[in-house]
Amino acid sequence: MVAACKTMLTQIYEVATPAEAEAISVIGVDHVGVLVGDGAFPRELPVQKALAVMKMVRAPSVVSALFLSADVALIERMARELDPPIVHLGASSELLTPDLVVALRKSLPKTKFMRSVPVTGPEAVGVAQAYDGVVDWILLDSHRTGDVQIGAQGVTHDWSISRTIVESVRTPVILAGGLGPDNVKEAIRSVRPAGVDSKTRTDREGTHSKDLRKVEAFYRAATSG
Numbered sequence: 001m002v003a004a005c006k007t008m009l010t011q012i013y014e015v016a017t018p019a020e021a022e023a024i025s026v027i028g029v030d031h032v033g034v035l036v037g038d039g040a041f042p043r044e045l046p047v048q049k050a051l052a053v054m055k056m057v058r059a060p061s062v063v064s065a066l067f068l069s070a071d072v073a074l075i076e077r078m079a080r081e082l083d084p085p086i087v088h089l090g091a092s093s094e095l096l097t098p099d100l101v102v103a104l105r106k107s108l109p110k111t112k113f114m115r116s117v118p119v120t121g122p123e124a125v126g127v128a129q130a131y132d133g134v135v136d137w138i139l140l141d142s143h144r145t146g147d148v149q150i151g152a153q154g155v156t157h158d159w160s161i162s163r164t165i166v167e168s169v170r171t172p173v174i175l176a177g178g179l180g181p182d183n184v185k186e187a188i189r190s191v192r193p194a195g196v197d198s199k200t201r202t203d204r205e206g207t208h209s210k211d212l213r214k215v216e217a218f219y220r221a222a223t224s225g
């Protein structure tokens with residue numbers, strides 16, 4: 001029997017249907033990631049659809065509501081309507097700065113916050129440090145130059161930079177970017193994050209719907225010692 005490593009946090013995006021939400025929480029994934037917004041980005045769920053997905057998440061799993069928008073008023077309004085335990089901010093670094101995140105936190109005091117940080121080079125260390133103590137989790141992700149949002153690239157980045165960040169901040173770090181069942185153990189060994197995230201490599205090939213066998217394999221690989 002494989003011993004479970006209960007301390008490794010797991011997070012799966014993007015969960016877009018009530019059935020996926022229920023199944024993924026039953027697997028034991030800690031954070032069930034739902035992409036929400038006003039439709040400015042592809043596949044964003046509006047409030048009513050997101051609520052139907054969130055309703056099916058079984059405790060102790062919780063919902064992480066991802067906003068790719070940098071429109072703070074929109075994020076605040078939708079977060080009030082959804083009331084998710086976690087708001088995940090995925091707008092690019094230039095568009096959504098730490099001072100705006102601090103202001104958002106003040107207006108949503110009961111909500112936990114996660115901030116994506118693009119790991120594009122050594123400058124990512126300073127970007128991550130600017131969020132240290134500002135958010136509850138820092139998510140280190142791959143980024144395509146010019147994108148106004150961070151992530152969903154399906155590719156890994158330089159894990160040595162991510163390791164440096166893990167060693168230089170106190171805030172728990174979740175590693176994302178090109179992770180799947182086959183490389184998550186190596187990623188954990190290399191970076192030593194508090195948690196791991198997967199989107200593309202736990203999708204059904206060529207789609208944005210989840211492959212539950214891949215999700216379960218990812219979860220098992222991440223949490224077995």
Ligand SMILES: O=C(O)c1ccccc1NCC(=O)[C@H](O)[C@H](O)COP(=O)(O)O
Pocket residue numbers: 012013014033035043066068090139141142149150151152153154155176177178179197198199200201
């Ligand atoms: O979940 C999405 O659909 C999404 C879309 C656009 C940007 C980010 C998105 N998700 C945020 C995450 O935290 C992802 O899970 C992360 O970017 C990992 O992506 P991948 O490299 O595809 O595993």
